[in-house]
Structure formats: C-alpha cells, structure tokens
Amino acid sequence: MALIHCTACDHRISDMAVACPSCGHPSRPDRRGALNVLGSVAGTYISATTLASLALGVAMFVCTAAVLITLILHSR
Ligand SMILES: [Zn+2]
Incomplete structure (x- = not known):
C-alpha cells in the first residue's frame, strides 16, 4: 500500500482508497471494480477490503442463523 x-x-x-477522504474526489478510475463502484455510490471512504470483510461478516451471520434454525426445528 x-x-x-x-x-x-x-x-x-492511499492508493487503495476509492475516493479522497478529504475532498471526496474519486481516485484511480482505472482500478475500479464492482466493489469500489459500490463504495463510490455510498459516497463514503470505504475501501474494497472493508466491503469484503463486511460481506464475509454478513455471510457468516447468515450461516450461523441457518444452523441455529435447523437445530431448533429438528429438536422438536
Ligand atoms: Zn482530495
């Protein structure tokens, strides 16, 4: 970095930043992927790494919820 x-x-x-945190100017348009475009739409300083960890957290929450629901339904 x-x-x-x-x-x-x-x-x-940072060269990984989607946009400048000071003025909001988008940086390095050539490096933009789907995740970075999402960060730009949010209009905040969200790096691709942050979005990836956020997505991982949501996926883990959904998996845990699915396991718990299955266990509760099968215990009856
Ligand atoms: Zn700037």
Missing part, C-alpha cells in the same frame, strides 16, 4: 497525491486537492491518500 502506497500513498499517492489526490489529483483535486493534493491531499495524500
């Missing part, structure tokens, strides 16, 4: 300069305000930002 390296620091680059924002093209709009010259603030130093």
